[in-house]
Amino acid sequence: MLPVKKRYVLDEDQRPIAVQIAIEDFEKLEDLIENYGLAQLINENQGEERLQKSAALEYYRSLKREDVDS
Template sequence: MFDIKPQFIVSDDNEPVSVILDIQTFHKIEAIIEDYGLDRFMDEADDDEPLSVSEAREYYTTLKKKA
C-alpha cells in the first residue's frame, strides 16, 4: 500500500473536524475507489447475458438519443 500522512483541522474544543491530504495521496485514493467500483460493476455484469450485435446497436442508439 502507501503511506498516508493526514493533517487534521480541529475545532476550538480540539476535536478533529476535517482532514487535509496532499494532492498525490488524494489521487491515489480516488483511483483505488474507482478501481474498486469498476471491479464491483464488472462482477455484477458477469451474470448478464451478452447482447447480440443488433441488440447492442439498438441499445447504443437509444443512449445517443438520450445524450
C-alpha cells in the same frame, strides 16, 4: 495499505473536524476507489452481454466526460 500522511483540522475545543491530505494521495485514493467500483460492476454483471474492447473503452471515456461536465 496505502500510506497517507494526514493533517487533522481541529475546532475551538480541539476536536478533529476534518482531515487534509496531499493532492497526490487524494488522486491515488480516487483511482483505487474507481478501480474497486469498476471491479464490483464487472462482478455484478457476469453473464451479461459483453462489449468489444473498443466499445467498452469509448463507453468508459464517455462516463469520465460526463463526470467532468457535472
